[in-house]
Amino acid sequence: MMYWHDGGMNGWGIGLMSLSMLLFWALVIVGGIVLVRHLGRTAPHSPAPPEPPTAPPQRPTPEQLLAERLARGEIDPDEYRARLNTLRGGGDPAASG
Template identity: 80%
Template sequence: MMYWNDGGMNGWGLGLMTVSMLLFWALVVFGGIALVRYLGRTAPHGPAAPAPPAAPPQRPTPERVLAERLARGEIDPDEYRARLDTLRGGDPPAVG
């Protein structure tokens, strides 16, 4: 019996081998890139994730400002109570 190509590969075998070799090397390269990116992201010396934006500072209420002035000693307790009543809509105290 006579064997053509002395038992060598035909066109389909050569094509399949070429495609499988290209897929193998593509997988190796993709795996290497994915590994480097993963290790770079989880490394402690890598860049930190950006902090979430801070909430805008809220303005203190007038009552809070008044209480802080009392705590700093800028006003006395009688003046504090009189101003607090005025802020809350009470009658202003009679002066003098």
């Protein structure tokens, strides 16, 4: 017995194979688009607002430093008053009296 097509595909087989391959790639592309859109929706659309810059810590004034030295016991009250008077522009009390 002799076979005419020798086990090969006829016109319908090639057509169905081509159509199934097109459908496969269409599903892959559509799936990729859907995935990208879904991931884009779940991600925040705008970044969080930047935090306001924190101000650098302010340096203590000379009077505050002098008061801290008095509080720590580094200077006595008389020296504190004399230095405070000098800071405020009163001059040296020892020179005036």
